[in-house]
Amino acid sequence: MTHEAEAAHRAADQSSTDQPSTDQPGTDRSAMTAAEREAADKAASHEAAQSILQAFGGVRGMIDMTLPGLVFIVAFNITHKVSVAAWSALALCGVFVVVRLLRRETIQHAFSGVFGVALGAWISMKTGKAENFYLPGLLWNVVYCVALAVSALVRWPMIGVMLGPVTGEMFTWRKQNPGRLAAYTKATWAWVVIMGLKPLILFPLYFTHNVNLLGWLKVALGIPPMLLAMYVTWQILLKAPPPIKAQLDDEDE
Template sequence: MTVSNGQEPKDNGRQSADLPNPNGTPESQTMAGLAAEYAQKAGLHRNSSGHVDMLKSAGGVQGIAESIVPGLVFLVAFTITRDLAVSLIGALAAAAVFTVARLVQKRPLTQALAGVVGVGISAWLANTTGKAEDFYVLGFFTNIAYIAGMVLSIVLKWPIAGLLFGFVRNEGLDWRKDPERLRAYRLGTWIVVAVLALRLVVQVPLYYMGEAGLTALATTRLLMGAPLYILGLWVAWLVTKPAPQPSKPSSSAD
């Protein structure tokens, strides 16, 4: 999914976020560098047509599969066997397969390794307590951490949406000097916060239902994972879109 930023790019087709401007204060240079690096790692790239790829920002098809398949394998295996150990081994094996696939493809391992670690911790928690629903507890704390970080960024007037989208749109950090743009990016960040909070509102009650709510918990975890994240990111992008600049009337010779 690609959406236009509504402005002509200024970099003649460069494929990633701008490097920080060497001019300015050391603080602004540092923040610019961090923001540019974050935007690149998040998969937000600008092409020569001024589009951003929302699918890629979620890790691409393979990245989405890496986030969905281990949990799906766990759910299916536990539903069929009712054996927690077998289900946890299946989830870990699925995560390991993606890591091996990235090795074969010679692609960066960061996302796959993070997935293996996440699945490993989730499996350890479920195995320790003997409760299948505890396989999903780590996701709750991850959501809370992201919410806290994004709310803090809003309070400090460095909203995450601005740090991500500002470089894709070739705004750099100039948006912070414009109260309207700052408000827009704060709103965009609140939208992503709402997505993360909605996950907790729906899934935490299902978790407390115990094994009776496991199927519903696992299903909502899949549906409210990457698909809902992409939707929230897309809405945030649209909401923060700059107003079109009025075109200057061309002057004609006398």
Template sequence: MSEQQPTPAEAAGGEPVGARTVEEVVRGQLSKALGGVRGMLEAAVPTLVFTALWLTARDLRLALVCSVAAAMVLLVVRLVQRSSVQFVVNALVGIGIGALFVTLSARSGGSEDEQALAYFLPGILYNAGYAVLMGLSCVTRWPLVGFMVGSVTGDPTAWRSDPQVVRLCTRLTWLLVLPCVVRVALQAPLWLGASSGALSAEPVIAALGVMKVVLGWPLQVAALAAMAWVLGRNRTPVSTAAA
């Protein structure tokens, strides 16, 4: 970068670039994107309510209504506190998509078990698509985590000029991919088996419900812990990413 050019942080109106490292930037951006512990819990609670009610009451409509009600309570709390409702809205969107699949299954004459299976399909498809997209970004050397660095430096692609930053962002992106791959690898065969009639639907639905919770935010927290370990090992100046 020539002497006449402003530093990336200065171009973005931020603090001097020497005051930050790539690791610090990524930690901050990840925390913002995931909403911290509260954001992850807000995403998990409605799913937990749905799963618990489905497994105990076996009433699909009740489970859907109560999961939406739980999300609405969280939304009201956010509104009262005048804080970001992004993560509660994300949970509501997820429930809405699941409910849409259930409704489509019901309209096509699907049984209660088939409707319950339909509820889990969007999550499997989402994780599969997310894993493919993130994996391709790594293979093509455009890891999506790199754009978190770019959003702070003021140049969305300058970080690619430094192989060290590309390698770091690639490792972190693969760590985000891993939970999605695990979810799909464990859930998709069960879903396909129950949908085709090769497996009994009832135990599969119970297993998918448990997996949706166990493989949800706890697995994401594990991935973030691994990312924190990687981020704690090195200190890569942001200025290097834009050199």
């Protein structure tokens, strides 16, 4: 449920030296022909665009985000008991944490998923209303979209903040690379529009108390909008100037 927020933390943990850029040490651009420089810039832009899936948790992260909600609605339909459905979803999140520990992977993403599911489970069991399991996620979607919009308005687009550490450019795009600032701003607004469709569709269903329709649509609208937003971002960044690799003494950070 809190996958979008967790993506920012995942991106911040990536090494800024993992992705090449046109400013890597040892690259003598002055000795390159115009065609070679253009090809190098396109390659750098393409590789930076490819970092999107990594920054947003990858396929594994999207699966971790979707399955607990699916388990909840299936268990609720079988048992018609909110507590059984809630504990089933929590148990699955616990399995995710254990698997990541055994594989020596970061549990940051899995832990945030547990927190989100636990909150929804607690509210639904406390109120006895199954639809409240999805309420924290719906509210988070609204907050997330508002945060995206504000970040774009103040010229700190969230997509750039999340991808900068992954591409190795950190925040050089703010002052040194206006083309990428424009691209990150455009991509951030794309996320506002695409991700904003989820609460617009799901909140009216929440107030109808139709748990089945709400649950199944919540699952159905989990991965596809994110994939669409990532694809749009990828297309935007493919056409953006290549990232300028941040130096250790770079004051733009």
